[in-house]
Amino acid sequence: MARLPKELVRDFVRKGNFKSIKDIEEALKDIFKDTIQEALEAEIEEELGYSKYDLANKSTTNSRNGKYKKTVKSSSGTIDLLVPRDREGAYQPKIVEKHQRDISKLEDNILSLYGKGMSTRDISSHVQDIYGFEVSAESVSRITDKLIPLIQEWQSRPLDPVYPFIFLDAVHYSVKEENRIVKKAAYVVLGVTLEGRKEILGIYIVENETSKFWLSVMTDLKNIGVKDILIASVDGLNGFDNAILSVFPQAQIQRCIVHQIRNTLKYVSYKDRKSFAHDLKSIYTAPSEEAGLTALNTIKDSWKFKYPYALRSWEVNWSQLSAFYEYTEEIKKVMYTTNMIENVHRQFRKVTKSKGVFPTDMSLLKQLYLVVIDLDKKWDRSFKRGWDQILGQLAIKYENRLSEYLF
Numbered sequence: 001m002a003r004l005p006k007e008l009v010r011d012f013v014r015k016g017n018f019k020s021i022k023d024i025e026e027a028l029k030d031i032f033k034d035t036i037q038e039a040l041e042a043e044i045e046e047e048l049g050y051s052k053y054d055l056a057n058k059s060t061t062n063s064r065n066g067k068y069k070k071t072v073k074s075s076s077g078t079i080d081l082l083v084p085r086d087r088e089g090a091y092q093p094k095i096v097e098k099h100q101r102d103i104s105k106l107e108d109n110i111l112s113l114y115g116k117g118m119s120t121r122d123i124s125s126h127v128q129d130i131y132g133f134e135v136s137a138e139s140v141s142r143i144t145d146k147l148i149p150l151i152q153e154w155q156s157r158p159l160d161p162v163y164p165f166i167f168l169d170a171v172h173y174s175v176k177e178e179n180r181i182v183k184k185a186a187y188v189v190l191g192v193t194l195e196g197r198k199e200i201l202g203i204y205i206v207e208n209e210t211s212k213f214w215l216s217v218m219t220d221l222k223n224i225g226v227k228d229i230l231i232a233s234v235d236g237l238n239g240f241d242n243a244i245l246s247v248f249p250q251a252q253i254q255r256c257i258v259h260q261i262r263n264t265l266k267y268v269s270y271k272d273r274k275s276f277a278h279d280l281k282s283i284y285t286a287p288s289e290e291a292g293l294t295a296l297n298t299i300k301d302s303w304k305f306k307y308p309y310a311l312r313s314w315e316v317n318w319s320q321l322s323a324f325y326e327y328t329e330e331i332k333k334v335m336y337t338t339n340m341i342e343n344v345h346r347q348f349r350k351v352t353k354s355k356g357v358f359p360t361d362m363s364l365l366k367q368l369y370l371v372v373i374d375l376d377k378k379w380d381r382s383f384k385r386g387w388d389q390i391l392g393q394l395a396i397k398y399e400n401r402l403s404e405y406l407f
Helices: 006-016 021-048 106-115 120-131 137-144 147-155 211-223 240-247 257-265 270-284 289-303 312-316 329-335 339-352 361-378 387-397 399-406
Strands: 064-074 077-086 162-177 180-192 198-206 228-234 252-255
Touching (some): 106 120, 106 361, 147 361, 162 399, 180 211, 211 240, 228 240, 228 329, 252 257, 257 270, 257 312, 339 361, 387 399
Parallel strands (some): 162 228, 228 252
Antiparallel strands (some): 162 180
């Protein structure tokens, strides 16, 4: 884009005799209007092939047919333009299109503000302050409704056939439903592609988590292209293991060790938590499953009289907690915790922290979707520096399942 020469800028400043920023903004608004007006005149001249009053060079049956007034919204406020017309109706303005009423990218800015957590009323007030015209909260809501088909398209987009890792966890919000406030969970599925790129596969908002619900989520993933999942890291969600195995029977389920430790320490007195947590470390840092199970039994013997219930969930869920022992250290670090998806939740909370209650499920989904789109732009193609090594190890362990996608 061409820039104005400094000499013209200096001349503009000298002749303007500006006393405030507002004076400059008003002057720039006039220049902006004049520039658009001249651009429209240039457009119709190019369309007709001759300049105004230059009838000698006219070689067309078409001609100018006056102008009509059009008011548009800009970043400087409203601007009144005079749009040229031609007699045959062939001229279609490109600078300011026929039905275009906003030349400020206002809708994009509104969606950006909405994506950063501002309420529709706050956005309405912000637009009034910055742009100098009113956009009602209802209009802001209608603008954000334009996200709905984009969300639907995103939800049904084709996914990769194989994901080496998926992570699944939930973040909770209050949502209005039939004149009552309901606590709902936004369940997020995050995948890592064969190229090592993080990708949100889906967001599902529900009130009650059931095995039937998880079966529908897994079926949905399969229907939009996922054929295989190697390792699924979860936070002990009810029914998830059975649901995923019914759709992806070869998947390895790994319960999040970090969540398991947190849940265990809930049953331990505050004064004992540090030493208890130190003992737990001997389980998940053990070199093998056998050594880990030995460490678990040792801790159980040490604390069984004081905290008999604390380690029960380790014993009940051992098959899913111990899955990571059969993998290399590089793969273990990826799969044994859902911290990767918790980082996504932290981004969600930054945006939604000012919202006590969402009016609908869709209003919540719209806001989370905008965060996902923003995250997708920020995430690098590389998952982490050691991804090539991790993929090589997975290729050996899952040779039969990965060969057609890697080679």
